[in-house]
Amino acid sequence: MIKCVIFDFDGTISDSIQVFVKAYNDFAEKEGYNQVAVEELDDLKKMSIPERCRHLNFPMRSIPFAAPKLYRFIRESKASLPLFPGIKQMLDELSSRGIHIAIISSNATDIIDHCLKSNGVDYVHDILSSKYIFSKDKMIKKLLKQYDYSQEEVFYVGDEQRDIDACAKTGLRAVWASWGYDHESLISGETSKAAVPDDVVDFALRA
Template identity: 80%
Template sequence: MKCVIFDFDGTLSDSIKVFIQAYNNFAEAEGYNKVALDELDDLKKMSIPERCRHLNFPMRSIPFAAPKLYRYVRETRETLPLFSGIKQMLDELNSRGIHIAIISSNASDIIKNCLESNGINYIHDVLSSKYIFSKDKLIKKLLKQYSYTSEDAFYVGDEQRDIDASKKSGLRAVWVAWGYDDESLISGSDFKAAAPDDIVDYAAKG
């Protein structure tokens, strides 16, 4: 295995509470329904269109809302936390000479700030997708840049859209059980990671 490509939010970073705060601040100003922490489990079982309907939030507004959410994170100077065991997992992959990249819908400067704050200075490919359903384009771009084949890499994410992007790119998809989407929403993944160490084991098997 030459390369492991990661999603960020819900996969590496436990950013849900920060982004709920950002979204609720935005929702109050725009007149959308807010998110209560006690409804997170229910939201995790909803698809993205279902979540938007629940929040009275039009899907077409997602690309316009995202920059405002990121601006909130920057202005509050929040450093997004990593899930437990993530740094150790990334360090182990790096020590084995595996190229680590991140392709996310989050802003690259926010991701880099999180990595820097956690002493992770070896991830240089951090790509930000402008649209939440177009990660496959960046995955293909990265593969082409490094002349990787579909056998050289796999993509790790927590949502069904991550699995879909992997498949569109011809890569194997690893789904992590600690993220945003409930397992009932997931189909087509090649491997389920119940803990970060499982990703290291999967990479070792090639």
């Protein structure tokens, strides 16, 4: 029986790509990195994170230092992060069935909380922020231990290969959100595919 569904945020719950492109381009202009053109977004989705960094002349080691500046841009611009179509209805349905909803993301907790509440979602139990983009598995283990959940009682919904990798490290079932950041060609490993948000509810009821 599923007791908890953990979600990634950007690209899974929030359609935040346009806002983050603006934030990144502002940062890149100041730091001398290559900017992102809207017309190349589809190509970038087919690249791994190291490939994207090379394409943008952006060293991966700078990601932890760049993230706070991107979040500051979003806060100062008061940008509104929209939800993908069908996401609120999906979350409402899961909540109505008594399922524990959690979010583990590399985004800042206050930005996530503001987005959810501004879209009428005020029942998410936990929002955990991972400082490093490849350490979500540590946050997953923390959540499982906190609530004494078994691996069979939880699954994770994400849109990137690193989400699938985090599930592999923790033994969770992974559901890949095909509407998100990574192209299907990048996804490998044991995972179920969600083409629309309703698929996530169906998976929760079947599992």
